[in-house]
Amino acid sequence: MSGFRAPACGSLRTADVGREVELYGWVSRRRDHGGLIFVDLRDRWGTVQVVFNPTAAPEAHRIAESLRAEYVVRVRGAVERRPRGSENPGLATGEVEVLARELEVLSPSKALPFPVEGEQEVDEAVRLRYRYLDLRRPRMQRILELRHRVNKVTHAYFDEHGFWEVETPLLTRATPEGARDFLVPSRLHPGRFYALPQSPQQMKQLLMVAGVQRYYQIARCLRDEDLRADRAAEFTQLDLEMSFCEEEDVFEVVEGWIGRLWREILDVELPRPWPRLSMEEALLRYGTDKPDLRYGLEIADLGPALAGTRVQVFRAALDAGGVVRGLAVPGGRTMARRELDDLVALARGAGGGGLAWLPGGPLDKFLSEAEQAGIRRLTGAGPDDLVLIAADRRRRAETVMGLVRQEVARRRGLVCEGQWRFVWIYPMFLFEEDAEGNLTYGHHPFTRPFEEDLPLIDERPYEVRAHAYDVVCNGYELASGSLRIYDRAMQERVFEILGLDRQTIQSRFGPLLEAFEYGVPPHGGIAPGLDRIVMLLAGTDNIRDVIAFPKTQSMVDLMMDAPGEVDEAQLRELHIRVEPPARGERGRAR
RNA sequence: GGUCCCGUGGUGUAGCCUGGCCCAACACGCGGCCCUGUCAAGGCCGAGAACGCCGGUUCGAAUCCGGUCGGGACCGCCA
Numbered sequence: 001m002s003g004f005r006a007p008a009c010g011s012l013r014t015a016d017v018g019r020e021v022e023l024y025g026w027v028s029r030r031r032d033h034g035g036l037i038f039v040d041l042r043d044r045w046g047t048v049q050v051v052f053n054p055t056a057a058p059e060a061h062r063i064a065e066s067l068r069a070e071y072v073v074r075v076r077g078a079v080e081r082r083p084r085g086s087e088n089p090g091l092a093t094g095e096v097e098v099l100a101r102e103l104e105v106l107s108p109s110k111a112l113p114f115p116v117e118g119e120q121e122v123d124e125a126v127r128l129r130y131r132y133l134d135l136r137r138p139r140m141q142r143i144l145e146l147r148h149r150v151n152k153v154t155h156a157y158f159d160e161h162g163f164w165e166v167e168t169p170l171l172t173r174a175t176p177e178g179a180r181d182f183l184v185p186s187r188l189h190p191g192r193f194y195a196l197p198q199s200p201q202q203m204k205q206l207l208m209v210a211g212v213q214r215y216y217q218i219a220r221c222l223r224d225e226d227l228r229a230d231r232a233a234e235f236t237q238l239d240l241e242m243s244f245c246e247e248e249d250v251f252e253v254v255e256g257w258i259g260r261l262w263r264e265i266l267d268v269e270l271p272r273p274w275p276r277l278s279m280e281e282a283l284l285r286y287g288t289d290k291p292d293l294r295y296g297l298e299i300a301d302l303g304p305a306l307a308g309t310r311v312q313v314f315r316a317a318l319d320a321g322g323v324v325r326g327l328a329v330p331g332g333r334t335m336a337r338r339e340l341d342d343l344v345a346l347a348r349g350a351g352g353g354g355l356a357w358l359p360g361g362p363l364d365k366f367l368s369e370a371e372q373a374g375i376r377r378l379t380g381a382g383p384d385d386l387v388l389i390a391a392d393r394r395r396r397a398e399t400v401m402g403l404v405r406q407e408v409a410r411r412r413g414l415v416c417e418g419q420w421r422f423v424w425i426y427p428m429f430l431f432e433e434d435a436e437g438n439l440t441y442g443h444h445p446f447t448r449p450f451e452e453d454l455p456l457i458d459e460r461p462y463e464v465r466a467h468a469y470d471v472v473c474n475g476y477e478l479a480s481g482s483l484r485i486y487d488r489a490m491q492e493r494v495f496e497i498l499g500l501d502r503q504t505i506q507s508r509f510g511p512l513l514e515a516f517e518y519g520v521p522p523h524g525g526i527a528p529g530l531d532r533i534v535m536l537l538a539g540t541d542n543i544r545d546v547i548a549f550p551k552t553q554s555m556v557d558l559m560m561d562a563p564g565e566v567d568e569a570q571l572r573e574l575h576i577r578v579e580p581p582a583r584g585e586r587g588r589a590r
Numbered sequence: 591g592g593u594c595c596c597g598u599g600g601u602g603u604a605g606c607c608u609g610g611c612c613c614a615a616c617a618c619g620c621g622g623c624c625c626u627g628u629c630a631a632g633g634c635c636g637a638g639a640a641c642g643c644c645g646g647u648u649c650g651a652a653u654c655c656g657g658u659c660g661g662g663a664c665c666g667c668c669a
Contacts, residue, residue: 029629029630031628031632032625032628033625033626033628033631033632034624034626035626035627036626036627036628037626037628038627038628038629038631040629049629051627055626068620069619082627086627086628086629088629111620112600112619113601114600114602114619115601115619117630120601120602120618121602122601122602123597123601123602124662125597126601175669178668178669179667179668179669180667180668198668198669223668225667226666226667226668227668228663229663229664231668345593348593349592349593350664350665350666351592351666352665403664403665435666440669441669444669446669447669552662553661553662553663556660
């Protein structure tokens with residue numbers, strides 16, 4: 001039995017009429033007329049109707065009575081033109097049918113936990129539990145194929161541009177900062193651990209030292225951080241690195257690649273070059289480092305209009321070194337109280353104090369005429385518009401206004417669907433302030449500072465710009481990259497500014513620093529997130545949809561029931577003893 | 591670490607706000623019978639959930655309250 005060479009169910013056309021064929025596939029539907037039985041037989045290439053006639057083939061007909069949805073069968077029969085008037089124009093194979101002579105059930109199926117046919121919404125937990133059935137559904141099959149095509153175009157494109165794909169290790173070592181690592185215990189080295197790569201960052205830089213010059217890899221990356229709709233614990237990056245490049249070279253390579261994907265997969269021609277927006281401006285005008293440019297609703301800094309304000313919330317924020325930001329909602333004066341309450345809740349949920357609005361809000365009577373006029377001018381608010389205002393520490397006010405902007409656009413239908421607004425976020429800053437107010441890197445510690453900003457590095461480090469860039473489209477961060485430091489002294493200096501002591505530097509980055517002493521080409525690169533790109537191409541806002549076997553938000557594989565327990569013997573071999581979490585401590589009892 | 595939403599037969603929903611008419615309704619699916627041209631086939635009959643779980647309030651709870659488990663969205667986090 002080999003159905004491998006058999007014609008695909010979905011391939012049959014009128015040209016095949018008269019052929020005797022053997023078909024293999026799944027029973028998609030059975031229509032039993034008592035006499036005739038019709039079966040829609042499905043494989044990856046489509047569906048064809050098979051007819052069982054009790055007088056022409058009594059044995060096959062008898063077996064066909066037992067067929068149920070998703071049985072896997074082998075059918076032998078003749079391709080025939082359908083009787084006049086019974087063609088099905090909704091089916092690619094609709095002009096023909098297969099008159100069955102022989103039927104064999106290769107594998108029966110129990111009643112399904114949810115319909116594989118059609119596009120009905122099913123609870124995601126059930127889909128994940130039976131992912132192999134979920135993946136049979138037409139929508140998921142389309143996405144699997146789409147992702148395959150993205151990979152195929154990617155390999156072709158980078159090969160044509162002289163890149164080599166080099167594989168890098170999965171078992172590597174933990175990095176001091178960045179995301180939380182997944183660790184793998186070492187059997188041969190008690191008490192030591194490998195880390196799974198958060199990205200092949202150092203490896204690809206070492207490949208530049210190795211003279212590869214142009215490297216790419218479709219690389220799996222793993223980060224043990226909390227999940228989101230567009231974030232999975234294990235995800236795939238198109239990792240790439242180039243020697244002797246400037247950012248313009250990186251931009252050109254990436255724009256060319258994305259342009260080709262959109263052309264070949266969506267038949268869409270993206271305009272080039274893509275616009276650029278500095279990180280500073282993105283945060284100010286859009287309240288996020290990944291702005292969705294399919295709508296306006298730009299945020300304004302209201303500081304200038306409120307310099308002398310006596311309104312307590314604004315005064316307090318400004319005096320504490322914070323900001324007051326606002327945006328105008330077109331036609332927002334008619335906004336329902338309910339909707340405003342929801343926005344306030346959104347702001348609170350983001351850790352903000354709340355939201356003020358104008359006019360009609362509680363602050364109207366405390367704001368002077370001049371202040372109100374100033375706010376209207378800065379936000380560009382017209383007579384029918386409502387101004388939403390947040391006052392807070394800069395970073396939090398940005399987060400709040402960014403979320404408000406997004407929510408207002410969504411609710412009021414201001415998003416221009418069907419647009420692809422790619423933008424480079426460039427330049428970015430070398431350093432940022434973390435939650436505790438400490439200095440940390442903006443992109444990663446290997447990022448090259450602007451030469452002309454170096455004099456600022458000790459006095460005003462936050463003003464040092466970096467050769468770092470992100471690709472953003474429609475509110476998604478699709479790629480992140482930079483030109484790298486290739487000078488040992490400079491790299492050590494940046495590590496020191498970041499507060500790493502000599503010993504840590506030596507133990508974690510020693511090999512890279514040493515490599516920098518043997519002739520390093522200036523280099524840079526970028527790492528697009530393939531999952532998110534496939535999300536956009538597939539038109540979904542859920543990253544799990546584009547991963548064949550994803551985990552839930554709590555990182556559980558509902559199908560394999562991972563993570564699972566292991567034998568005591570296995571643990572002993574790895575020199576591991578488990579200390580169960582105490583009550584109230586983080587961790588789940590099983 | 592935090593905030594919010596959801597959890598009713600196999601699936602999708604209704605009922606829940608305004609407790610008793612609900613020993614829970616509808617559609618699809620499932621089982622049986624009838625039916626030789628259907629393709630969301632059709633017709634008739636039937637089975638299937640004490641409403642995630644635990645506890646409370648009440649004369650009475652799917653409906654109210656608390657906890658817990660599971661799923662999801664978001665803030666923090668994610669170089």
